[in-house]
Amino acid sequence: MSLAVLYSRALSGMDAPEVVVEVHLANGLPSxxxxxxxxxxxxxxxxxxxAAIQTAQFEFxxxxxTVNLAPADLPKEGGRYDLPIALGILAASGQLPKQKLAHYVIAGELALTGELRPIRGALAMTYQLLQDPARARAAILPQESAYEAxxxxxxxxxxxxxxxxxxxxxxxxAHLTNHPLVIPTENVNLPDFQEVSGQRRAKRALEIAAAGQxxxxxxxxxxxxxxxxxQRFVSILPAMTTQEALESAAILSLTGxxxxxxxxxxxxxxxxxxASAVALVGGGSVPRPGEISLAHHGVLFLDELPEFDRKVLEVLREPLENGSITISRAARQATFPAQxxxxxxxxxxxxxxxxxxxQRCRCTPEQILRYKHKLSGPLLDRIDMNIEVPALKPEELSQQQPSESSADMRARVQSARERQLERQHKPNAMLGPLEITTTCQLGEQASQLLQTAMHKFSLSARSYHRILKVARTIADLADVPEISETHIAEALQYRRHDY
Known part of the structure; x- marks a missing residue:
């Protein structure tokens, strides 16, 4: 029978659904x-x-x-099906045995010379294979993609x-060999906070932000x-777990x-x-991840924030709250993580x-107010901490006092994060309302201080919860089991009330 069946994987958002490649040869005019x-x-x-089959000295x-890529209702894109189609033609024409084809998932783009070129999403594909043990097969991939996978x-x-x-x-x-990739897991050559003179209050805020996410x-x-x-914030973040590294790498793999x-x-x-809204959150006729998903388990830095288009910034509101983004198009829908x-x-x-x-400011009060109003209240309400970074005077810059290194700051951040994971299995920033009730209990004085601030500054319920979570992180950095009045007072300093 002139029929060969092989298996490959497509890319659909973060999923890699199985694709059955069926190749059939029949009599008739060549087509x-x-x-x-x-x-x-x-x-x-x-x-x-x-061209690849003929260059490899096989007979075309x-x-x-007829090549059928099943399921028929799943769009297929990219050059990843070149290799399985070529192997299917060779197997269906009797130039290649069929017995071992069902044991592999095959993907790869062919050059005209028969060489294999890397494909997009190889790591996402093998990550999905691990989540689907019922269809577990070995994978045959181009050399460069195999390193990643x-x-x-x-x-x-x-x-x-x-x-x-x-x-x-x-x-x-002959036999292909399985070569697992061994690479260093430690962050090296990152910019260090030791290079930053002064700004102790800003460094303290960044340390709290890193500890509680x-x-x-x-x-x-x-x-x-x-x-x-x-730019030095990444150097004090806790080490990534293997699961976090896989999720982050799988998303980056989707874009190559x-x-x-x-x-x-x-x-x-x-x-x-x-950057446009699509560039930030993702999109396209074939949904691709945007910057917020490419920063999954990492940092998204938006410099000159008010210069972004207001509509672009507003799309950040839901991902900041939910940790994911769903992109809906007429024919497709894809959900990407965005923590x-x-x-x-x-x-x-x-x-x-x-x-x-x-330096003398040349702006009128109306211009300043209009500039600040480029950032909407709902968006600012979702930002946990606000900090002023003042200009340093020449005498402060000339002081040769050594700044604290990123390694020392990271050690404290790592300890605080470990306390959070041991207590609630997640960073403080991801606590839900019920978890806040049990994890962020306040004494009488701390509770009274927070209630007074709520009335005085007209803070929202979301602000109330975020202040509690920041205070919980401050207490974790101090290795204190209970949130005190001091922790609440410091957390309140990181809420801006002048917008």
């Missing part, structure tokens, strides 16, 4: 047809497959070739450089070190932006303020020098 909702890239594979059958522990990955190597493996004439907005004149502080050297390093994304830590920076006014110790 090559691909069905099963193929996109343009898949349709173009006909010419790549024909002059028959009626081998990070998923428990999956058997075979790396190949060409169509000939895969054919030799399936014919038992809180979002933070820094405000201050130009040149005070806001961007410099943000994951180098293996970044394994277990928290992503730091800093889009320009001209990012927002760090933002802004100037206090359009000219930037409002409140500067020796």
């Amino acid at each position: 090559f047809t691909i069905v099963g909702l193929p996109e343009t890239e898949v349709k173009e594979s006909k010419d790549r497959v024909r 059958p002059a028959r009626r070739i 081998s990070l998923v522990e428990g999956c058997t990955i075979y790396a190949a450089n060409s169509l000939l190597e895969v054919c030799a493996h399936l014919s038992d004439k 809180h979002s933070l907005l820094m405000s201050g004149p130009p040149g005070t070190g806001k961007s410099m502080l943000a 932006q994951f180098p293996a050297s970044q394994w277990k390093k928290r992503p730091f994304r800093a889009p320009h303020h001209t 990012f830590q927002l760090i933002a920076a802004m100037n206090p006014c359009p000219c930037g020098y409002y409140g500067h110790y020796n």
Whole structure:
């Protein structure tokens, strides 16, 4: 029977659904047809497959070739089906044995020479294989993609450089080897907080934000070190767990932006303020992850926050609250995780020098108010902490007192995060309302202070909960089991009331 059946995987959001590649040869005028909702890239594979088979010294059958990519209602895109289609043609024409085809998941793009090129989403594909033990198979992938996919522990990955190597493996004439990738897991060569002079209060706020995974907005004149502080924030974050590293790498793999050297390093994304809403949250006719998902388990840094389009910033409200984003299009829907830590920076006014110790602000009160109103109240209410980064005087800059290193700050952050995981199995910023009730209990004086602040500053219920979570983090950094009046007072300092 001139029929061969192989298995591959598609990409649909974060999922990698199984695709059955069926190749049938029939008598009749020579033709090559691909069905099963193929996109343009898949349709173009006909010419790549024909040239690769002929270059590898196989015979391309002059028959009626029909390739079905099932299920038929799942759109297929990319060059990942080149290799399974070529192998299916060779198996259906009797040039390759069929017995071992069902044991593998195969994906790879073919060059005209028969060489294999890397594919997008290899790690996401093998990560999905691990979640689907009922259909567990070994994977055959291009060499560069196999390095990335081998990070998923428990999956058997075979790396190949060409169509000939895969054919030799399936014919038992030679065997592909499984080479798990071994790479360092420690963050190296990161910018250090020791390079930042002064700004102790800002460093303290960043340490609290890192310990509890809180979002933070820094405000201050130009040149005070806001961007410099943000770029060093990753160096004090706790080490990633293997599960976090896999989730983060799988999303980056979907866009082809994951180098293996970044394994277990928290992503730091800093889009320009001209970025669109689609670039930030994701989208497209084929939904792709945006910056908030690419920053999953890492940091999203938005510099010059008011310069972003207001509509662009408003799309951050739901992901900040839910930790995920659902992109809906006419024909497709995809949900991407987005547990990012927002760090933002802004100037206090359009000219930037409002409140500067020796620079005169040229803005009118109306201009300052209009500038601040570019940020909506609901968005600011979702940011846990606000901090001013003042301009340093020359005498403060000239002081040669050594600043604290990132290593020392990270040690305290790691200890505080471990206390949170031991107590509630999640960072304080992710606590729900019921969990806050049991975890953030206050004494009489601390409760009275918070109630007074609520009335005086007209704080919302969301602000109330976020103050409690920040206070809980401050107590964890101090290794104190109960939240005291001092912790509440410090947490209240990080809520801005002048907007």
